[in-house]
Amino acid sequence: LDNPPQQLKEACFRLSRIQGLTGLRVSSVFTSPPMGPQDQPPFFNAVATCLYTEGPRQLLVELQAIEQAMGRVKVRHWGERCIDLDIIQMGEQLIHDIDLLIPHPGISERLFVVEPMIELLGADHKVPGLDDLGTLQKSVLHAIVHHQVHIAHAVAQFGIRKRIVHLAISLFDHRERAQCLAEHRHVGYLDGRLSHLSTEGLSLYPNEIAV
Numbered sequence: 001l002d003n004p005p006q007q008l009k010e011a012c013f014r015l016s017r018i019q020g021l022t023g024l025r026v027s028s029v030f031t032s033p034p035m036g037p038q039d040q041p042p043f044f045n046a047v048a049t050c051l052y053t054e055g056p057r058q059l060l061v062e063l064q065a066i067e068q069a070m071g072r073v074k075v076r077h078w079g080e081r082c083i084d085l086d087i088i089q090m091g092e093q094l095i096h097d098i099d100l101l102i103p104h105p106g107i108s109e110r111l112f113v114v115e116p117m118i119e120l121l122g123a124d125h126k127v128p129g130l131d132d133l134g135t136l137q138k139s140v141l142h143a144i145v146h147h148q149v150h151i152a153h154a155v156a157q158f159g160i161r162k163r164i165v166h167l168a169i170s171l172f173d174h175r176e177r178a179q180c181l182a183e184h185r186h187v188g189y190l191d192g193r194l195s196h197l198s199t200e201g202l203s204l205y206p207n208e209i210a211v
Contacts, residue, residue: 004041004044005029005044007044007070007082007083008029008044008046008083010070011066011070011083011085012024012026012046012048014066014069014070015048015050015066015085018052018059018062019054020052020053020054020058021050021051021052021053021062022050022051022052023049023050023051024048024049024050025048025049025050025120026046026047026048027046027047027048027116027117027119027120028046028116028119029044029045029046030044030045030046030112030115030116031043031044031045031112032045032110032111032112043112045112045113045116046116047088047113047116047117047119047120049120049121052090056087056090056093056095056100056102057100059087059090060087060099060100063085063086063087064085066083066085067083067084067085070082070083072084086104087100087102087104088103088104088107088113088117088127089102089103089104089107089127089128090102090103092128093128094128094129103127103128103129103130107127107130107136108130108131108136108139108140109140109143110140111137111140111141111144114133114136114137114140115137117133118133118134118137121133123137
């Protein structure tokens with residue numbers, strides 16, 4: 001928790017050591033407000049793609065082993081943790097088990113997942129069962145703006161901080177990037193030995209995965 005970028009670097013290094021995993025590529029790092037309890041630091045987010053020769057169950061075991069080795073402790077639901085590794089997509093596979101859902105069900109609601117995926121895979125890339133990433137991005141941005149404007153109007157009805165209404169409507173009228181309203185921002189690349197992983201993109205092939 002003290003150094004999120006370093007935690008991401010270590011996680012990427014450990015991912016690169018998984019047997020059967022090759023071609024690891026990593027997006028730049030984005031921050032976002034925490035999901036769930038708001039009394040915790042912002043989240044640092046990145047997406048990685050790779051080729052993997054084993055199945056989803058084995059990958060889940062490997063990811064959980066990395067989390068445990070890095071000292072992850074679950075304190076509360078959606079609470080603070082030093083690392084959180086999820087399988088976002090695994091080729092065209094559709095898995096709906098109690099403890100494993102692929103593709104990840106939260107993709108279409110999370111800008112901090114969609115934008116790093118676009119950086120690596122392009123806006124035309126499709127996740128099984130969903131629209132292309134470019135369409136998903138627009139949908140999430142629209143939802144953020146709508147939510148912020150709704151809050152601003154609700155506040156104005158009570159005569160509290162009416163300037164928020166002007167700010168929200170102004171941002172909407174000028175079509176500023178809605179993630180600014182949500183404090184979603186790009187914070188750079190993973191530096192150091194893994195910097196070469198942060199600037200390259202690729203397309204998902206049948207056996208490729210995104211985590």
